[in-house]
Amino acid sequence: MSNPPPAGKLYSYYRDSGISPTFGSLQTEADLDRFCEQRARIFTLKLQMPPEMFRDARLLEFGPDTGENALAFARWGARIELVEPNTAVWPQLQAYFRHFGLENQLLGLHDKPIQEFAPAEQADIVVAEGFIHTVKPEKQWIDVVRQAVRPNGYLILFYYERRGLLMEVFHAALYREFRRMAGQKGPDAARRLYGAKWDAIAHVRRFNSWVMDVLENPYTHSQFTLDAPRLIQMMAESDFELHQSWPRYRDDLRMQWHKAPESPSSIAAEVDSHLQRSALSHALGRTLYCIGDNASVAAVGRQVDELLHAVDQALDVGGRQAWTSVAKGFVGLQSSIDRDNTIYAPSAEARRSAKAMLDSASRCATLAADGDAERLATFANADQSFVSFWGQPAHYSVFRKRARTDL
Numbered sequence: 001m002s003n004p005p006p007a008g009k010l011y012s013y014y015r016d017s018g019i020s021p022t023f024g025s026l027q028t029e030a031d032l033d034r035f036c037e038q039r040a041r042i043f044t045l046k047l048q049m050p051p052e053m054f055r056d057a058r059l060l061e062f063g064p065d066t067g068e069n070a071l072a073f074a075r076w077g078a079r080i081e082l083v084e085p086n087t088a089v090w091p092q093l094q095a096y097f098r099h100f101g102l103e104n105q106l107l108g109l110h111d112k113p114i115q116e117f118a119p120a121e122q123a124d125i126v127v128a129e130g131f132i133h134t135v136k137p138e139k140q141w142i143d144v145v146r147q148a149v150r151p152n153g154y155l156i157l158f159y160y161e162r163r164g165l166l167m168e169v170f171h172a173a174l175y176r177e178f179r180r181m182a183g184q185k186g187p188d189a190a191r192r193l194y195g196a197k198w199d200a201i202a203h204v205r206r207f208n209s210w211v212m213d214v215l216e217n218p219y220t221h222s223q224f225t226l227d228a229p230r231l232i233q234m235m236a237e238s239d240f241e242l243h244q245s246w247p248r249y250r251d252d253l254r255m256q257w258h259k260a261p262e263s264p265s266s267i268a269a270e271v272d273s274h275l276q277r278s279a280l281s282h283a284l285g286r287t288l289y290c291i292g293d294n295a296s297v298a299a300v301g302r303q304v305d306e307l308l309h310a311v312d313q314a315l316d317v318g319g320r321q322a323w324t325s326v327a328k329g330f331v332g333l334q335s336s337i338d339r340d341n342t343i344y345a346p347s348a349e350a351r352r353s354a355k356a357m358l359d360s361a362s363r364c365a366t367l368a369a370d371g372d373a374e375r376l377a378t379f380a381n382a383d384q385s386f387v388s389f390w391g392q393p394a395h396y397s398v399f400r401k402r403a404r405t406d407l
């Protein structure tokens with residue numbers, strides 16, 4: 001990375017650029033009801049943490065931004081302490097709690113970043129969504145949450161996953177190359193390139209906020225991600241066992257006697273094998289599970305990693321050579337998807353559409369290598385496969401802190 005931003009200081013980027021990345025402008029009780037319902041669906045169906053688990057819980061949330069998620073936790077009955085180092089968002093956050101009559105559930109608000117925070121009391125549930133991947137080395141925040149969560153309590157993380165970030169970095173790199181080629185900056189350049197893509201889905205957030213939070217954000221880089229297999233391993237070594245994740249990290253197809261003991265290390269090994277087989281699914285945000293032998297699993301993983309490296313290069317330095325490697329990398333993944341004894345896809349149509357999306361990505365990369373801004377913008381707005389793919393960069397993991405009496 002040419003000029004990497006300092007680790008753990010994403011909040012300075014938000015403060016200095018004056019953005020509240022997740023501000024949802026909730027006004028009425030009905031707005032908050034809708035928001036809470038959407039969160040309840042995620043927490044119940046995806047993470048196996050229904051709102052009832054939050055009733056009377058002591059909850060500590062790091063990085064709440066303007067506090068929409070915290071309002072939902074408070075509505076579910078949690079008593080909350082918040083840690084938000086970007087104090088510019090505090091007035092909105094506090095106004096929200098007053099406006100919705102939830103201020104009695106707000107126990108405290110602190111201005112330290114997570115890596116400097118010393119928890120005074122242990123919480124039943126600790127939450128860190130949307131920034132934890134930028135705090136390095138990971139030990140800094142793991143030590144804090146290990147202290148902050150009570151035994152048998154839960155830790156909820158939402159983060160950019162390393163391989164999952166592929167398409168997000170690709171979008172950022174393409175935008176930055178387009179900016180250089182077209183001699184134009186910011187939301188206007190982004191609209192020219194991604195107007196049709198953005199308009200194709202119903203967003204809650206504003207376009208400019210996406211531009212600043214993803215495309216312009218110096219922390220959009222695979223250096224600032226969490227590698228899922230490594231995360232599970234590190235957490236297992238720090239007394240945290242995986243409760244649930246989205247996408248699924250446990251191999252839900254495994255067959256074993258329900259009473260068979262599972263140790264933290266056997267779970268970590270099973271998760272690692274499942275995650276290696278999920279490399280392509282995570283990179284492209286589609287179900288493309290590797291069913292080949294160990295050698296082909298490793299080969300597909302390498303292909304994804306090499307492409308990710310090429311996209312990082314395109315982001316950092318750009319230019320013909322970097323973009324030619326990116327184009328080749330996408331073509332390479334296409335031929336892996338073609339082999340149905342290596343990659344499972346849910347249907348022939350799913351396989352076809354994944355290949356079409358890789359073809360579009362490779363064509364964009366070739367136009368970027370040619371330095372042709374006009375043709376790139378025309379293609380990016382007209383090609384339906386390009387318009388409709390986004391990938392799935394962000395993952396959830398929920399951990400339970402083991403009690404001393406656990407096996």
Ligand SMILES: C[S@@+](CC[C@H](N)C(=O)[O-])C[C@H]1O[C@@H](n2cnc3c(N)ncnc32)[C@H](O)[C@@H]1O
Nearest residue numbers: 008010011022063064065086113114129130131
């Ligand atoms: C992308 S926003 C996510 C907001 C909210 N948690 C959500 O997921 O909707 C990230 C938030 O984390 C905060 N943040 C960034 N670095 C942090 C750090 N080292 N410690 C605590 N909070 C941090 C930012 O100021 C910002 O409010």
